[in-house]
Amino acid sequence: MVIHDVIIVGGGLSGLRAAIAAHDGGLDVGVVSQVYPVRSHSGAAQGGINAALGNAEGGEDDNPERHAYDTVKGSDFLADQDAVEVMTGMAPGIIFEMEHWGVPFSRTKSDKIAQRPFGGGAFPRTCFAADKTGRFLLHTMFEQMLKRHIKVYPEWLMMSLVVNDGVCCGLVGYHIPTGEFESFQGKAIVLGTGGYGQVYARSTNTLINSGSGMAHAYHAGAPLKDMEFVQFHPTSLIGSNILVTEGARGEGGYLINKLGERFMKKYAPKVVELAPRDMVSRAIQTEINEGRGFDDSYVLLDLRHLGKEKILERLPEIREHSIHFVGVDPIVAPIPIQPGQHYSMGGIDTDFDGQTPVPGLFAAGECACVSVHGANRLGGNSLLETIVFGKRSGEKTVQYVKGREWKPVPEGVFQYALDIVRARVAALFQGTGQQEPAAIRAEMKETMFFKVGIFRERKLMDEALKRIAELQERYRHLRAIKGGKIFNLDLCRAYELRYMLDLAEAIAAGAIARQESRGSHSRLDFNKRDDHNWGKHTLAYPTPEGPRLSYRPVTFTKWQPEERKY
Amino acid sequence: MNVTYTVFRFDPSKDKESRYEAYQVPVREGMTVLDGLLYILDNVDPTLSFRFACREGVCGSCAMFINGSYRLACQTQIKDLKSDRIKIEPLPNFQVIKDLVVDLAVFFEKLEKAMPYLVAAGALPEKERLQSMEQRKQINEVIDCILCAACQSACPQAWTNKDFLGPAVLTKAYRFVGDSRDGAQRERLKLVAGEDGVWRCHSVFNCVEACPKKINQTVAISRLKRKAFVQKLKFWQRDGATNGRKVG
Incomplete structure (x- = not known):
């Protein structure tokens, strides 16, 4: 049996950030990951991470409260507003910490962290490192983990959680390279196992995103919250459904139908292409359904007017992906795109310290539902969520582990x-x-x-x-x-x-x-x-007859529901 | 249209020797080498083992030896190989765990020897440190490394010297040495300028050819060499060994 104070499951941003927080809080930590941590899906995030820094031109008046309001409105008033305020309040500090740890952010003319507009945001708030933000965040987090010599168990698949007397105390792992089984015992278990994209066809997600971590929590007694809210990203490449970042529209890209119209003007007259994802996906699907798409399956994302220089500096990987996977160079031709399943707003029920209703079991990131995204997540808020709630979960395990008398588990x-x-x-x-x-x-x-x-x-x-x-x-x-x-x-x-x-x-x-x-x-x-x-x-x-549903009120602090117009 | 996949097979728990197995794979427009392997796994032979995750060339899982070249299976369009025969082998010079899966533990252990993290130069400000796009350009290429280990596999020095840090690890070191925000240049250069570090590189450029992210590791390594050399000279200069001449 492997024993640590805390077992983290998942080597993506949430898991690694939780591991670092627990380690820095004096606990002995082990990270169990299905893959080597740098292979995790966090690394596929492209466009950026939101924080009200006010670095960009026109963003000077931004603040965490405005970020919170945009998030709540984007969520269609289903997010818990206290949790959202926690997240947006911590956002600037989280970004500065990641910069201090070495993330190579793109920079403004005055050498600060660069920010670009994203859908549903009132200001250019999305901090970015070209179109590879997730990858640089993940690699930097991995480097910080190496610095701390935190023990990693790569290529171990979680097969079940272990619950004793109602308290989560470990898991059963399966070592993929050898086929051996092993139990892992911890006083606290933190899941950072990601989303379930592969439950859907046309998913932008990595092929390993089965969501099985969420389901293990479900069977261990933690309810799944708001699972009906599934995000479809407006722009994924036809065929492979590889993501084309919202940053492409943030930088000024147009969506064009078969008639050559910038059709988003009809759906969101004020913000056009920069409406929230749910609205843009519906608009694209409507165009396709009503015969204004191409081959009844896609529309075009046109970046040509941005010019070669901007595309090469800000969206180099989008260009490479377009060339590799659809044979289109966006400098000279528009990219054929369609909506694809992208993100799970729902997940394991947690509070804003990552605690699930099962004592000892914590969750953070896409596998969790705090809820900060409600019925629709804004682009740039998922990377933020992973680090904020990964950190908070890790810190909470320190308090949880140190604040109790521990008897050995039989x-x-x-x-x-x-x-x-x-x-x-x-x-x-x-x-x-x-x-x-x-x-x-x-x-x-x-x-x-x-x-x-x-x-x-x-x-x-x-x-x-x-x-x-x-x-x-x-x-x-x-x-x-x-x-x-x-x-x-x-x-x-x-x-x-x-x-x-x-x-x-x-x-x-x-x-x-x-x-x-x-x-x-x-x-x-x-x-x-x-x-x-x-x-x-x-x-x-879970029940033998299928899911039993119950409901819980949304937490409101400052903002009452209003009609969602953009 | 069909292509023939000829895939390296070896299961150390039962095979005495490796062998190649042929599979027919129907090709559709836009299909990658990885798509073909997944087709085999789902429809023909579920016992085949290989690594995959992002299927878009960013996670580094599926570096393989494809028709004699180092490639990411997911980033390689079948039609770009311009052949109806595709031979797929695991990354050479790593121990095979099974089929196309190699043991990367050695690689990740080596990575830790290069002090692979940023060390702040001086006290940290409350907000972000300033860095110009010009300064960031110094590392723009090397930060693209996805640790797929293709270069590490392609390096002839790594074949003969098991302790050689190798191009990926040295490129990681340069990622920090070249970063205007880093304050641990001396220590890191010392680590990579040792016997198993930069001086073992004979600039054969195999790594550059192997890299699916088009990184020039050899240039990164030569920059490390220059910096390490200058550091040595400065050391001598301080000791009066250069007769007061300015160097570096």
């Missing part, structure tokens, strides 16, 4: 958990059915994108839920998993698939129940926001 608890996981894995190897896990995964992804997608209605979502139940049934009849102990992808993917289906079910169930349109949850059969009945968070708990 050895049998871990043995039991290990035995269960071993039995589940053995059962997969001995499967006698005919079902292909890859086929189930593909059907789940298509079902979720087309039936619980950008525009939703009862009939399609009912079909989706029924289909997911069928897929869960088919999962019980998988063919035998093939291969041996070493680096068995067939096993890892089949094992995670079960948890992805759980998440799909929670998303669909929450979406069917919520009879209104709010943020990313846009229903054709209930096309208005309904604050009276639905100004509340959804909480999903």
Whole structure:
């Protein structure tokens, strides 16, 4: 058994920041990660991270309160306003700390951290390092972790959480390169396991974003909150759905339909392309649905007027991705784009110190739902969330671990958990059915994108839920998993698939129940926001019959709901 | 259209020797080498092992030896290989864990030897330090390194000297040495100018050719050499060894 004071699960920004905070607070920390930390999905974030620094021209009057208001309005008034104020208040300090740690931010003419406009923000507030902000933040965080000699367990997949007497005390890990199982014991466990993008077709997310970490928390007793809110990013490359940063529009890019119109003028006359993501995605999909797209599947993102110099300085990787993956050089031709699943506003229910309702279990970043994003996240707020709440979670574990008397956990608890996981894995190897896990995964992804997608209605979502139940049934009849102990992808993917289906079910169930349109949850059969009945968070708990839903009020501090116009 | 993938296979738990296995992969427009491997995994042979994550050339997971060149599988369009036969092998000169997966533990351990983190020069201001775009340009290329280890695998010095830090690790060192904000140049140069550091590099440029991010590691290393040399000279100068002549 591996023992640390705190076990962090996930080597992305949230996990590493939590690890650093716990380490700096005097705790012994171990980081369990499915991949080497620098491979984590945080590194794919491009456009930037929000903080009211006021560095950009025209941004001088920005402040954390205005950042909070924009975030709350962007969330369609579902975010908890106290949590949002915590996040935006800490934002400048977080950016300065990352700069001090070495992030190579792009700079203004006066040598300060450069900032660009992003959707839904009143000022240019998004601090950036070209279009590689997430990668530089992740590598810098990794460097700070190396500096502290924090122990990392790379290529360990979490197979289950261990709960004793209602208190989370560890997890069962599977070492992918050797196929060995091991239990990890900690007084506190912090999940920074990311989102579930791969539950959807057309996701911008990395291929390892199964979301299984969220599902493990769900089964360990922590409810999933607001799962029906799924962000679709307006601009992903056709075919691969690789992300094209919002920064491309922040720098001045146009969206163009088949008629050559800048169609966003119709949908958001004041801010045009810089409306929040939910609105821009709906606008693009509407253009496509009404026959003004190309091949019924995409529109164009035109950057040509920005000029070669600006594209090369500010958006070099967007250019490379366009060339590599769609064969288009944005200096000379517009980029074909379509909306793609991008981010989960929902996640494991936490407070703004990362605490879940299960003592000892913490979560931060995309896997968690504080909630600071409500029904729609603003671009540039997710990188911020990972670092703010990663740090706060790590700091909270220090208080949690040091503030208690600790009795040893009976050895049998871990043995039991290990035995269960071993039995589940053995059962997969001995499967006698005919079902292909890859086929189930593909059907789940298509079902979720087309039936619980950008525009939703009862009939399609009912079909989706029924289909997911069928897929869960088919999962019980998988063919035998093939291969041996070493680096068995067939096993890892089949094992995670079960948890992805759980998440799909929670998303669909929450979406069917919520009879209104709010943020990313846009229903054709209930096309208005309904604050009276639905100004509340959804909480999903697992039962043998599927998710049981309950609700919790939203926390308001300064801002009452208003109509969301841009 | 189909292409034939010829893939290196080796499972040390049961195979005595490695072998190559051929797979037919149907190609569609825009398909990458990684897409083809995923096609095999999902439809033909679930026992195949390889690493992947971002599928967009930014995470560094899928560096492989493809038709005799170092490439990221995800960043390589099948049609760009201009061949209906694609031979895929793991990164040479690393120990194979299974099939296309190599053991990178040695690589990440070496990285720690280069003091791979920024050390503040002087007291930190309350806000950000100032840095001009001109100063940042010094490191603009090297910060693109995604630690995929392709260059480390391609370096002939690393083949013969197991302790040689290697191009990726030295490039990481230069990322800080070249950063106007760093205050640990002397210590870091000392670390990389040792026996297993920059002087082992004979500027063969294999690393540059292997790099999927088009970084010029050899130039970064030669800059480290120059700085290390100047530092040595300054040391001698202080001791009077240069007869008072100004150097550096």
